[in-house]
Amino acid sequence: MSVELKPMTLADVPVLTNLFQLYLYDMSKYMHWPxxxxxxxxFDENIVLAYFHEAGHHPYFIMQAGEIAGFALVRQYPYDATLIDMGQFFVLGKxxxxxLGQEALKECLKLHPGDWQVRVLPKNTGALAFWTKTISELTNATHRTCSGDYQGTEMTFLHFSSQNALASST
Structure with a gap:
């Protein structure tokens, strides 16, 4: 499958905002947002706008055959500047x-080498299964999983190195 990450520009904010509604809809199953x-x-629009105005924030459309298939919002983690954080990641249902998700992650790792983390709501069993399987496969199971608090919400953190992931996927 041919996957491309297309960097977003400020003109793409309305498109990302629309897609973010779909992301929030998916997340509402676990967060029970009204x-x-x-x-x-x-939602706080600054969550989206930060990716266009703050250093260390990188918004991408996930593209498949010229069509938007989702988004990857990559950033420097605000609580540990040594980590690259998958802020939000969303793939449309179809x-x-x-x-496609695994290929999109590989592209993110190529663009942003270093020590990574992905945060997942423990109740989001589908996402947790995807990330655990994908990261395990890409890193030859050299990742570390732990639980912790992120802004008042219990999360599962998966930590890994892009170097391990890219070395095992070539």
Whole structure:
């Protein structure tokens, strides 16, 4: 499967904001967020805008055959500057289970070499299974998993090196 990461520009903020609603819809299964009276999910727009205005933030569309298939929001982790953090990652339903997510992650690792982490809600069993399997395969199981707090929410953290991932996938 041919996957491309397309860097977003400021002009892409409305598109990302629309896609973010789909991401929030998926996450609402675990977070139980209410739908607003306008029919969407309310969120702090600075979560999205940070990827266009703050250093160390890198927004990408995940593209497949010229079509937007999702997004990857990569950043320097604010609580540990030595870590690259997958801030948010989303693949549209019609593209899941095709290997696209793993290929998108590989592209992210090529663009941002270093020590990585992915954070997952423990109740989001589908995402946890995807990330655990994908990172295990890419790193020959040389990753570390732990639980911890992220802004008041219990998360599962997967830590790994892009060097290990890229070496085992070539």
């Amino acid at each position: 739908v607003s009276a306008a029919g969407g999910f309310e 593209f899941t289970r095709l290997g």
